[in-house]
Structures are given as structure tokens and as C-alpha cells.
Amino acid sequence: MEERLIKNYTEILEHELVPAMGCTEPIAIAYAAASARKLLSEEVKHIDLCCSGNIIKNVKAVTVPNSGGQKGMQVAAILGVLGGDADKKLEVLSTVTDADREKCKSLVNTGFCKVGFEEDVPKLYIRVEVSGENHKVRLDIADQHSNIVLMEKDGEVLYKEGGEDKQDVLSTGGDRSLMSLKGIIEYADTVNLDEVAPTLQRQIDMNMAISQEGLDNAWGARVGKTILETWGHDVKSCACARAAAGSDARMSGCPLPVVINSGSGNQGITVSMPVVEYAKSLEVSKEKLYRSLIVSNLVSVYIKHYIGALSAFCGAVSASCGAGAGITYMCGGDYHKIGKTISNTLGNVGGIVCDGAKPSCAAKIASSVHAAILAHSMSMKDQGFNGGEGIVDEDIENTIKNIGYIGKVGMLSTDREILNVMTDQVDVDSCL
Incomplete structure (x- = not known):
């Protein structure tokens, strides 16, 4: 077998077979929220969350991992903001504490996190906007659960997929067409x-x-x-x-x-x-x-x-x-x-x-x-x-x-x- 094909299949395996905690759709929401909070660098006062229909479908009835039995998109986003560790990616909620879970319960029905449905976007799409006292951050995920395609802070684009600093996940994840x-x-x-x-x-x-x-x-x-x-x-x-x-x-x-x-x-x-x-x-x-x-x-x-x-x-x-x-x-x-x-x-x-x-x-x-x-x-x-x-x-x-x-x-x-x-x-x- 050609060496390039061997390398390609190995890259696909290494890219695909990674650890994740719980159902990957609420985890992706939590990862987006935790990443946005990290970029905000101050206490989050409000979350706006918009997702594609397939994300909504896969989060609606599943229990968010490490949440103490809580369900739903708001729970995933709030826990990501409160106790998530963005550096852990799809294990983002492994650091959530009892205090985070209790605070999440108190925030869910207060309007702290508002949820919307986004049309005409990729089937896997999440947009999180977090606001603090002085700053506002937007972060988008698309196509893959940890694939950040846009980061904005106070209206300034810090990263956009396709730009000069693009880090294409698939470029290091193997070519499926082969x-x-x-x-x-x-x-x-x-x-x-x-x-x-x-x-x-x-x-x-x-x-x-x-x-x-x-x-x-x-x-x-x-x-x-x-x-x-x-x-x-x-x-x-x-x-x-x-x-x-x-x-x-x-x-x-x-x-x-x-x-x-x-x-x-x-x-x-x-x-x-x-x-x-x-x-x-x-x-x-x-x-x-x-x-x-x-x-x-x-x-x-x-x-x-x-x-x-x-x-x-x-x-x-x-x-x-x-x-x-x-x-x-x-x-x-x-x-x-x-x-x-x-x-x-x-x-x-x-x-x-x-x-x-x-x-x-x-x-x-x-x-x-x-x-x-x-x-x-x-x-x-x-x-x-x-x-x-x-x-x-x-x-x-x-x-x-x-x-x-x-x-x-x-x-x-x-x-x-x-x-x-x-x-x-x-x-x-x-x-x-």
C-alpha cells in the first residue's frame, strides 16, 4: 500500500477516535460557551444561543453530562460558562462542580440564557454570544463539534475560518475522498x-x-x-x-x-x-x-x-x-x-x-x-x-x-x- 494512503488512514483514525463526555451535541454547545467565556475575560451576564435544527433535535431530550440530571440547550450553555474548561474540548464539562450545577438550576428559568433556531446554516451549527459588563463575544461552531469557524470580540473579528490563520481540522484529519x-x-x-x-x-x-x-x-x-x-x-x-x-x-x-x-x-x-x-x-x-x-x-x-x-x-x-x-x-x-x-x-x-x-x-x-x-x-x-x-x-x-x-x-x-x-x-x- 502506498505510504501516503497509509498515512491518510492513520490520520483519519487519530482524528476520529477522540474522547468525549456525554452526548456530543450538548457538549459542543458547552464547548462553544466555555470558549466564548474564556475570550470574554470577565463575568458573563447574559448568553444568547442560536443553533441549527439538528443540534436542537439532539439536545432536546438528552441529559447533559455531569449536570446532575438536567436537560436542554440552556443547561449545556450555562454549565459551559460556569464551570467548563474549553481546553478539554469535548470533555469540557468534566470540571463542573456541585456549586456549578446548583447555580445552573437557579439560572435556567431567569432569562440568563436565551435560545433561538437558526435557519439556512450547516446541519451542525452553533452560535454563542456572551455579554459581560464591558465586552461582548460571539463564537460560531460549524460542521464538526469542536470546529470553531468565527470568533468576534466587541465587533472585531479575531478569527474567521478561511482567513490567513485558518486551522483546517480536515487538513490534519485525513482526506475521506481517498x-x-x-x-x-x-x-x-x-x-x-x-x-x-x-x-x-x-x-x-x-x-x-x-x-x-x-x-x-x-x-x-x-x-x-x-x-x-x-x-x-x-x-x-x-x-x-x-x-x-x-x-x-x-x-x-x-x-x-x-x-x-x-x-x-x-x-x-x-x-x-x-x-x-x-x-x-x-x-x-x-x-x-x-x-x-x-x-x-x-x-x-x-x-x-x-x-x-x-x-x-x-x-x-x-x-x-x-x-x-x-x-x-x-x-x-x-x-x-x-x-x-x-x-x-x-x-x-x-x-x-x-x-x-x-x-x-x-x-x-x-x-x-x-x-x-x-x-x-x-x-x-x-x-x-x-x-x-x-x-x-x-x-x-x-x-x-x-x-x-x-x-x-x-x-x-x-x-x-x-x-x-x-x-x-x-x-x-x-x-x-
Whole structure:
């Protein structure tokens, strides 16, 4: 494999597999608020927060991590201002104290933070304006959860993406246009594991810890616990339960960090936990586990690259495609079988919609992982869905592009209507 391609895939892994605390959308709001407060350099008297519809959708019903059970955009912004550490980026709220949580509760309903909806902006967009006694700061985030694109203080532009001091996240995060399924498999086969093992082991350790927390305690809807209590403890059940349990805890405010994938903690848990469970059951080497995780992570990133950061397409599906591909690779599957696993998964659960971050995400993860395991079992027997059947194409690369088009373009109106329903902007009865 060409050295430039090896380097590119390594950069993608290092850029994507980073720790984050809780659901990444409220964390992004908190990061923006904490960064704005740091720039203000005085006590914040008022916050104005405007976000894209997809940010609103993903923050509305999820518990803000380390908040003591509080929910919502205002809570995320206020906690970011009160106790957030901007230098920690997606772990910004790890420094929040009991005093910060109590003060946040007292400020939420006072008008201290006003929230608005911003139209005609990227799907992932946050604008925070913080005002003090003497100064005012505006800070914008777009496209990626920690990608600051604008900083202003007292009307003066201090930084704007595209300017001479531009720090392009993607310039150091790898070129997704160079990705292919064959390239991912070749990279997994040949990369020197010393270059990526620390990143992969951190993913295993952190995601296993929050998964275990979800199994040990009563978080969320207890999807993971329910699976083990009712389905048994074979590897298929454990793979679904482990992934769901991590989401159970994460969606309900567990402060443990998660190593994310495609900007999502849920997707980071989904690509890793099923692969780890199969590695334990099959008693494969640590090297085989790492190489399988490379396939899982990169397949998920590859599919999500076409869909975009946030959409009405449930990211648990693309992440489960990655997990299924990683399991097939672990079991000796070649390019053809790995491609079949992805096609079989998309042909089954490609229609799951995202209606925001919340406890039911754990169930969607369990369903998607279950579909991916079925897809893996079918592909190992050379069984699956054929080209021309629905969105499935003979060429797996085209199937992936098909689902990318559906998620990015075809579901735009679906995304808007989901948001309308969630924010009570439509009289459903009158439309039926």
C-alpha cells in the first residue's frame, strides 16, 4: 500500500477516535460557551444561543453530562460558562462542580440564557454570544463539534475560518475522498500496529467502562440489562447488550468519557463493543482485535462521510455496518464477504430515522447491531441481497454511495418534519 494512503488512514483514525463526555451535541454547545467565556475575560451576564435544527433535535431530550440530571440547550450553555474548561474540548464539562450545577438550576428559568433556531446554516451549527459588563463575544461552531469557524470580540473579528490563520481540522484529519472498502481492508492488513494501538486500546478501555456502567446500574431504559436478562449470554446477545448498555448510560448523563466515531459517542460505542465481544468469544489475538477494530471504525467513517455529520439517518446503522464488517474480517472474511455484510445490513435496517438523542437510541443500537450480526452470518454463507434489490448495488462502493445520497439528500424533508413534530410546530391530526 502506498505510504501516503497509509498515512491518510492513520490520520483519519487519530482524528476520529477522540474522547468525549456525554452526548456530543450538548457538549459542543458547552464547548462553544466555555470558549466564548474564556475570550470574554470577565463575568458573563447574559448568553444568547442560536443553533441549527439538528443540534436542537439532539439536545432536546438528552441529559447533559455531569449536570446532575438536567436537560436542554440552556443547561449545556450555562454549565459551559460556569464551570467548563474549553481546553478539554469535548470533555469540557468534566470540571463542573456541585456549586456549578446548583447555580445552573437557579439560572435556567431567569432569562440568563436565551435560545433561538437558526435557519439556512450547516446541519451542525452553533452560535454563542456572551455579554459581560464591558465586552461582548460571539463564537460560531460549524460542521464538526469542536470546529470553531468565527470568533468576534466587541465587533472585531479575531478569527474567521478561511482567513490567513485558518486551522483546517480536515487538513490534519485525513482526506475521506481517498477512502475505499478495498483500501480500508488493505490498510487493516498491513499497517504497523504500533502507530494506532494506543488509540484503539483507549477506545476499548473507555467504551468498555461506560458499557459496564450501563450493565451494572439503572441508566436510561435499561436496554442492555434487559437484553442480557431475557436473551441470555451468548455472543450475539452480549454484543447487542454491550453496545446498548453504553448508550443507556451515556444518553442519561453518565459522566464517563467515550471514544467517539464520526463525531458521535453512540457510534463510537457501536463500532467497538460488538467487535470486542466477538474477540473474547473467539479468543483471537490482540493483534487480530486491533485490526478488526480498524475495519470497523473506518467502514463507519467511510459510510458517514457520504451522509454528513447530522441527518435524519440514524448513525447507529452506519456504525453497525462497521461493527459487522469488523466481525466478518475477524472471522476471515474477504473483501467480497465484508462487502456483503455491509449490503445485507443496509438492505435490512437502512430506514431507521434519527429523532434526536435520547434513551431510545440504545434500542436502535441493539436493533442495528442485531441486523449487522445477521448480515455477517449470511455473508459468511455467501448469502445476501443482490444488486438491483432496493438500494443495494452489485458494487458495494455504489451501495454505500446510494445510502449516502438517501441520508444526505433524500431525507432532508424528513429531517425537517421530524424537527417540526418534536417542537410542536405541526398539527399532526390535521395532516392525517
